[in-house]
Amino acid sequence: MKPDFEFERRAHARGYVRVAGVDEVGRGPLAGPVTAAAVVLDPACIPQGLNDSKKLTKKTRARLYNEIMEVADVSIAHASVEEIEELNILRASHLAMIRALEGLRQSADYVLIDGNMVPNGLTVPAETIIKGDARSQSISAASIMAKICRDCVMLSLAQQHPGYGWETNMGYGSKRHMEALQNLGVTPHHRRLFKPVHKMLYQDKNLSD
Known part of the structure; x- marks a missing residue:
C-alpha cells in the first residue's frame, strides 16, 4: 500500500x-x-x-x-x-x-x-x-x-549531552541509552515520568535515603 x-x-x-x-x-x-x-x-x-x-x-x-x-x-x-x-x-x-x-x-x-x-x-x-x-x-x-x-x-542535544547515543537512537530506549542512564544519570531533557527514567530516579532516591 x-x-x-x-x-x-x-x-x-x-x-x-x-x-x-x-x-x-x-x-x-x-x-x-x-x-x-x-x-x-x-x-x-x-x-x-x-x-x-x-x-x-x-x-x-x-x-x-x-x-x-x-x-x-x-x-x-x-x-x-x-x-x-x-x-x-x-x-x-x-x-x-x-x-x-x-x-x-x-x-x-x-x-x-x-x-x-x-x-x-x-x-x-x-x-x-x-x-x-x-x-x-x-x-x-x-x-x-x-x-x-x-x-x-536530537542531534543537537546529543552534542550537549554526549554518551547517550541520541545521535543514533533519537532518544529511544536503546541498550546504549539505558546503559548511559545507569552510568551518567538523568538529563533535563529526559521525560521523568516515563517508566524507565522514573524508575532510575526512584532508585537513586532510595539509595540516597
Missing part, C-alpha cells in the same frame, strides 16, 4: 480548498520533545515517492524534505519535555499538532490527521486516518518533515 491523494480529493470535492496533513513523531522516546508537522500540498506539484517516513531511507527522506519545502506550505512545531510531563504524551502530541497548524502561512480549512483522535481545541473540520502516513500523501509529507526536524533536535 502506498499513499495517494484520494482523501485530499474528497475534501476538495466537498468545497475545502486548503487541506493539511498532520503527523507527529517522538511519542515513544525517553528524551526530547514531541514534534508535529502540518503540510498543505499543491495538487499540481506533489513530490514523487512520498510514504510513511519509517519506510524510507535516510537519503530518500532528505531528498523529499527538500522537495516538500520547495512546493508546499509547511509548519513544524514541538511540545517540550516539561509540557509532556504536565499534560501527558498524548495531549502534548496534540498540542504540537495544533501549533503546527497555527504556523502555516495560510490557515488550513480541512485537516487530515494520522491516528484515531482529533486534538482537543482544534477548530477546523478534521478527519482521522489510521495509518494515515501510509495512506495520505499529505500526512506522508508531514511524517517526513516531523521526523527530520526532530532528528535534528
Whole structure:
C-alpha cells in the first residue's frame, strides 16, 4: 500500500480548498520533545515517492524534505519535555499538532490527521486516518518533515549531552541509552515520568535515603 491523494480529493470535492496533513513523531522516546508537522500540498506539484517516513531511507527522506519545502506550505512545531510531563504524551502530541497548524502561512480549512483522535481545541473540520502516513500523501509529507526536524533536535542535544547515543537512537530506549542512564544519570531533557527514567530516579532516591 502506498499513499495517494484520494482523501485530499474528497475534501476538495466537498468545497475545502486548503487541506493539511498532520503527523507527529517522538511519542515513544525517553528524551526530547514531541514534534508535529502540518503540510498543505499543491495538487499540481506533489513530490514523487512520498510514504510513511519509517519506510524510507535516510537519503530518500532528505531528498523529499527538500522537495516538500520547495512546493508546499509547511509548519513544524514541538511540545517540550516539561509540557509532556504536565499534560501527558498524548495531549502534548496534540498540542504540537495544533501549533503546527497555527504556523502555516495560510490557515488550513480541512485537516487530515494520522491516528484515531482529533486534538482537543482544534477548530477546523478534521478527519482521522489510521495509518494515515501510509495512506495520505499529505500526512506522508508531514511524517517526513516531523521526523527530520526532530532528528535534528536530537542531534543537537546529543552534542550537549554526549554518551547517550541520541545521535543514533533519537532518544529511544536503546541498550546504549539505558546503559548511559545507569552510568551518567538523568538529563533535563529526559521525560521523568516515563517508566524507565522514573524508575532510575526512584532508585537513586532510595539509595540516597
